[in-house]
Amino acid sequence: MLRELRIQGLGVIDDALLGLSPGLNVVTGETGAGKTMVVQGLGLLLGGRSDAGLVRGGADKAFVEGIVELRRDHPAVIRAREAGAEVEDELILARTVSGQGRSRAHIGGRTAPVGVLSELGELLVAVHGQADQWRLQRPEQHRVMLDDFGGKPIASALAAYRKLHQDWQDARSELAELTERARDRAQRLDLLTSALADIERVDPVSGEDVELAAESEKLTHADGLREGAGVAHDLLAGDDDNDDAPHVIDLVARARHALGGLVAHDAELAGLDGRLRELGVLAADIAGDLASYLADLEIDPARMERVQQRRAELTALLRKYGESIDDVLVWGKGAAAEAAELAGSDDRIEALRVRLDELEPQLDAAAEKLSKARRTAARKLQKAVTEELGHLAMGSAKLTVEVSGDPAHRGAHGIDEVEILLAANAGAAPRSVAKAASGGELSRVMLALEVVTATGSVPTFVFDEVDAGVGGAAALDIGARLAQLAEHAQVIVVTHLAQVAAYADRQLVVHKSSDGHVTASGVTAVDGDERLAELARMLGGVSDSAAAREHAQELLDGASRASA
Structure with missing residues (x-):
């Protein structure tokens, strides 16, 4: 209060x-x-x-x-x-x-x-x-007052109607959107189908672009790699064509030989000899690995051509669909899902049309049930308010609550328009209550309405x-x-x-x-x-x-x- x-x-x-x-x-x-x-x-x-x-x-x-x-x-x-x-x-x-x-x-x-x-x-x-009858001056408030007065029958009918109306509205909106964007969807589906065909034709493998880039680098510099690895091998293990050329393994062996008769006399020198031995073993291992590397190093122009061709195919995909082949594969997965959804749009359109055909008669029936409940409440309301006016120095006045429904107009509150009309004097034609009564009469009409429809929803009423x-x-x-x-x-x-x-x-x-x-x-x-x-x-x-x-x-x- x-x-x-x-x-x-x-x-x-x-x-x-x-x-x-x-x-x-x-x-x-x-x-x-x-x-x-x-x-x-x-x-x-x-x-x-x-x-x-x-x-x-x-x-x-x-x-x-x-x-x-x-x-x-x-x-x-x-x-x-x-x-x-x-x-x-x-x-x-x-x-x-x-x-x-x-x-x-x-x-x-x-x-x-x-x-x-x-x-x-x-x-x-x-x-x-006298000049502030906003509830009587706003047509939508006439409906609100009637619905409040009607109580549970109108409330339950309105709730059922609103549920169907929301479903109907959602289906209509989705159908309109799908229909309106049919051409855009077809164009998008063509683009996605073509892109997926490109990816499927190349059939990339995760990480393939990185591996081929490394192989291409190796093949491009194969001659230099062979020459460098050969020199390194000869320096470590010797050259078969030049027995007199010094190499690491021979030099390490000669160094150990020089220490051979002396290590027993000095532990420190024995430790150094052990390190020379390890150096000899390591040099032999590296020489062996270099020999294997040289044996496996491929100088194949045909392979180089195949690698370059594959890289060109992958690069064409990268230009369109991602920074890496992994990105391309992720994009392709999403594109496939979107294409499947777009391809199913026609089915969705048909399903929505069927749904609307089912909803519309249900919605019309719910609207008619709501209208019937309102008409019943309107008769009770106009009778009760007219009786109240008889106690408020308006005995000749008659209030009418008019409910007019238009099935073509399915609004959120039903198909009805509600208007409160007043015949201020006997024999007078009913007119909109805001126009048919003077300021004092309007206050009394509102008082009668408030007394009849009082629900406690408004804490305070003021009458001037x-x-x-x-x-x-x-x-x-x-x-x-x-x-x-x-x-x-x-x-x-x-x-x-x-x-x-x-x-x-x-x-x-x-x-x-x-x-x-x-x-x-x-x-x-x-x-x-x-x-x-x-x-x-x-x-x-x-x-x-x-x-x-x-x-x-x-x-x-x-x-x-x-x-x-």
């Missing part, structure tokens, strides 16, 4: 603090005291349009702040947190309008766009003023001059209906009728004082004798009239009995 509302520098209000309670809160006061400024302040707080003309003369700015108590899972709390607000057990909203018309909004202590205030406003408060143009027993009925609505939600009412104010759980009086130059307004909660005096003033224009006070007491007693 809205626990507290502070207004500063707005219109005739200098500084006012409204402490609000659960149930029915009424705002009363003399004409011109600023009662409507309370509703105007609420409008600003909930994202209404700002105007520099609202700023009180002599003030730099107008300021409105509200404290709202909400459960932590309420949609308004979730939206406020999305906007960066800090929310614990209460949500603090604020709006400032400068004398130049600039506006700033704060939510939970954080600056926020005014648009977020508007979003929160629709979740928190339903304002029904809902009793305009009525009095007597009709005013008592309006007060009783407001009290009935207040059993499910917080209700704030601006009224000039004591018959309505008598039903309040809390009565707030807007009073004014004047020094001849500036008028200031304040708001105080009244109870006991003060409330009795205010009701008496509302009845007879004076607060100390014995007759008026007696009548006021009768109103309070009657309201108490009616609410018991």
Whole structure:
């Protein structure tokens, strides 16, 4: 609920603090005291349009702040947190309008766009003023009100329809995309098929490009490799064609021979001899390996040609499909999967067409079931609201809830358009309710709708001059209906009728004082004798009239009995 509302520098209000309670809160006061400024302040707080003309003369700015108590899972709390607000057990909203018309909004202590205030406003408060009947002015809200009133039959039918509608919409979207891109898919499939044929023809092996590059390098330098390896071999093991040429193995043997008779006399020299022996063995091993290398070294021009040809084939693949043959193989695997998917698109298109043929009659049947549930609820709603209007000084009025369905228009909410129509007088043709009623009548129509459809989804309702143009027993009925609505939600009412104010759980009086130059307004909660005096003033224009006070007491007693 809205626990507290502070207004500063707005219109005739200098500084006012409204402490609000659960149930029915009424705002009363003399004409011109600023009662409507309370509703105007609420409008600003909930994202209404700002105007520099609202700023009180002599003030730099107008300021409105509200404290709202909400459960932590309420949609308004979730939206406020999305906007960066800090929310614990209460949500603090604020709006400032400068004398130049600039506006700033704060939510939970954080600056926020005014648009977020508007979003929160629709979740928190339903304002029904003389010129602010947004729920009646928006056609989609007519459907929302009817669906809420219809309860479980509409809810279950709508859920079933939405499930089928989503499936149908998904199938249509996928079919449209596949059909629209058929040419692109065919071209892509041709490219992939050709590329896969290239790869299959070459049939590369993982790592083959690296191995062939090494072999090509070896074959290109085969003569030099043979000559160098031959020289190295001869230096190590000797040249068969030149027995006198020195070589490592012979030199090492001669060195060991020189030490042969001496190693027994010196351990250090024996160690050196051992190392010479190892050197001789190593030189012999290397010489043997060089001999094997020379024997295996191939100088085959035909092999060189085959290697170069294979490398050219692989290079052609690398230019198109990857940095290495391994990359080419990975690309080919992905291309094969994509080609298989594209090749199956025609099958998918046919399957989607079959699916749509199955879904459409199911969807039409679900839409008709939903429409039937809405028409049934519409008859009940229009009857209940028309009866309520009879208690709200609109006995000649008749409300009609029109449900018109177009099977060709399958929207997310069904095929129906819902419009609330009103014949304000007997014999008058029904017209859109927002056009057929005056401001006060609109508030009463909205009150009747809220009483009949009350679900508790909106925490607070505000009615401005809902009793305009009525009095007597009709005013008592309006007060009783407001009290009935207040059993499910917080209700704030601006009224000039004591018959309505008598039903309040809390009565707030807007009073004014004047020094001849500036008028200031304040708001105080009244109870006991003060409330009795205010009701008496509302009845007879004076607060100390014995007759008026007696009548006021009768109103309070009657309201108490009616609410018991």
